[in-house]
Amino acid sequence: MSKKRNLLLLTLLRCFFAFTLLVVVSSCSSDDNPIDVPEEGQPEPPETGTENGLTLISVNTNGVTIPDEPKIDAKLTITTDGQVVHTGDIGVEIRGSSSQFFPKKSYGVETWDSDGMDINVSLLGMPEEEDWILHGPYSDKSLIRNMLIYDLSRDMNRYASRTQFVELDVNSGKKGVYVFMEKLKRNDQRININKLKPDENSGEDLTGGYIIKIDKNDKGGYTPQNSFNSVYPPSNSTMGQEIRFLYEYPDEDDITVQQRDYISTYVANFEAALASDDFADPTIGYANYIDVDSFIDFFILNEISNNVDGYRISTYMHKDKNGKLNMGPIWDFNLAFGNADYCGGGETNVWAYKFNERCPDDFWAIPFWWDRLLEDPAFVAKLKSRWNELRGSTLADAAIFGKVDSYVTTLTDSKAVATNFGLWPILGSYVWPNNFIGNNYGEEITYLKQWVSARTLWLDDSIAAL
Template identity: 60%
Template sequence: MSRKCSLFEYLVRVTGCLLFAFLIFTCSKDDAPPPVEGEEEQPTVPTSSGDLPLMVISTPNNTIVDEPKVNGEMTVIKRGELLFEGNIGIEIRGASSQFFDKKSYGLETRDASNQDLDVSLLGFPEEEDWVLHGPYSDKSLVRNHLIYGLARDMGRYASRSELVELNLNGTYRGVYAFMEKLKRDKNRIAVSKLTSDEVSGEDLTGGYVLKIDKLSRSDNGQSYTSANSFESRIVPPSAGMGQAINFVYEYPEAEDIVPEQQQYIIDYVSQFEAALASDTFTDPQTGYANYIDVDSFIDFFILTELSNNVDGYRLSTYIQKDKNEKLAMGPIWDFNLAFGNADYCSGGETNVWAYKFNERCPLDIWLVPFWWERLLQDPAFTERLKQRWATLRGSTLSNGTILGKVDGYIGLMQEAGAIDKNFGTWDVLGIYVWPNNFVGQTYNDEIVYLKDWITNRLEWLDGAMNEL
């Protein structure tokens, strides 16, 4: 008696892919579903080509929504090889991106009983929480993937990511960036685990993860409250409508953090801000440097300014503090509107400072904290920034290195035919998709724009850094 085919084998059989010769030894023809006379031909599931993995996800009888995750199954194939097959939970994710036709998804890997299960996917360290980011307004398809790669090359943790193709419930959905969800983990945001009984002494000093961001359902509410966040005591520059900077509890989460821990991190951030705002802020012993990892602030500044991220410093901004350590910036997150892809608040310009967002858009709800303007008033900070910039421009952030990464990503997608398939599914070339600063008629137009924008930005920053 022949055995039952796996999900992977069945998908490959349906598509009639080149692995048929392999499957004939592992699955009898008797396993294939018999044809139904008069039945319309079903759409085929695309196979993986080249080195671009294919993720095939099915959620039988379950509609994917924005919370909770629904049960599903996922298969990952690369060059015809089965890399993963198992259960998952999946939901729609994102804020403004949820209005796009091409959705992004959060997923968690699960065991046979649909309990969370740590696995290694595409060579990433084992974990259970993952993200499928669907570039839509970013018609280059690579902005997030690019900046995360640059950050890691600079020695900073950023979400590991890989470009993939997605087939969802029998329908091809285009090119996605598969990436790690940001969370406290020894291989992600590597701060110490903080339990509810650690409320004094050294234990209380870490680890914490905060973010400056909009609130989501997972943040325990749709408005800033003392339960989910705390407010900066210093008004952001140019604020004209009573705007404030709110620090959201990311780890421990709002429902887990205890009062002693809340008070500790509130006091620490407040002391840092007070020192930075003081007349003696440059003093190496009593000033701001006593509270922060200056090098992490410099690298965060460089990555945000390199890309002129219009959301930079004020949204999707993560801050961490480990046990017995200073406050550190990062990891970076959500740069799909960067690299000239925003038509508001000078997001498309190559010759403005991103940290001066408040001057251009003082009525925006979410503003940039005073930190960056004040830090650049310290000659010691600016000198370290210039030195770091000069070093990176000779290596990781050279024109050739950055543009070479872009070319590599394009070559990978072209080999798989994924660019044509993506825009055959999402016909957005030549069409404005919020908040495009540039609308190319072809994919090549979009890439020429991106590469020219990067080149011009680097040239401007070279001069602007020297003038600080």
């Protein structure tokens, strides 16, 4: 049997195993799962959207089941402090990849006008746009991992999706705690790059802006129309894996042949320079093609959280007109911060970028870039300087824990934690791919804090030793 057929078989078996675990967990009853809920005789939690409660987002589809795709018509109502602050038409669909196996779904939302056309709207104080996400944390029982890393990124002056905790109601049925957030897309308030038009196919016009990503493509696979391949195999891979870059903006329906050729050639030239003997030359080496500072910050955010998906899934890059290739924005860290029990994802003392060494047969591997960049003394010196700067401010343990405590106060004072785990009684049970199983919400938060403390201590020593 060929390597590629072996690889496909292993991937299918892994997905089947994950699905089986999810089915088992979702069938657990509340009697087997101790949670923090009001005891008998104590006051009931306040209605969501009322004073001291989280903002309530209500979605009404008139009883129609929300599909994976396409988006269906619905009505959106947002209630804050007991007052309706927004009503309007939307399109809504289920979103996500492996997270779709969870009973608590995440949703993609578009704000529409009465004719079903996209319309830009400001929601929850965020800049006007039409595309939004309702992320439903499930295997992340802290409920806060994505919120935490996105806030840290913005504090480092790297754009990440703006977020807010809410409670969700779909067709009058409570769904628990959600994170309302911006979808990543080109916009002067999101990924701020030039709007590339279909007729911009030569000269300076052709140089930007582009968004590409390394990611799964569950809908239709990889084709020359939606992606291009690296000619360099990932380090330490053993199953003939390839690195594939998906066209995100312009997407496969809008990107022209000239634009596909330009961005794929640009990335190929960057990789060739990085692989060359002169890779560290500041003029003809890799630094001629990339924004080095963005690569360093991306590295730090993935390493401080030991993101098991880091560098290989949900990995975005962008390039503006006449600009260099930038890493980011970051995306999807619900399995980070010690929340994965495979490939070292739960450990505090391993490099996330060395994932391929621990799991050389995984279908989605990490490009050779990071091993090579760390061979350049200039890159390492900038990394050390940036790490030390951030550890004295944004990434100090006290600063991180202050954010965690603030989130927990918001969620517990509003009784949203009790509501969420009353609806989804999973505390004390394994949900794929938990590395730790707390008996109550407090234990989940304590684990997260202790994990971060051990991780930053290890990184202090390990970055200094590079």
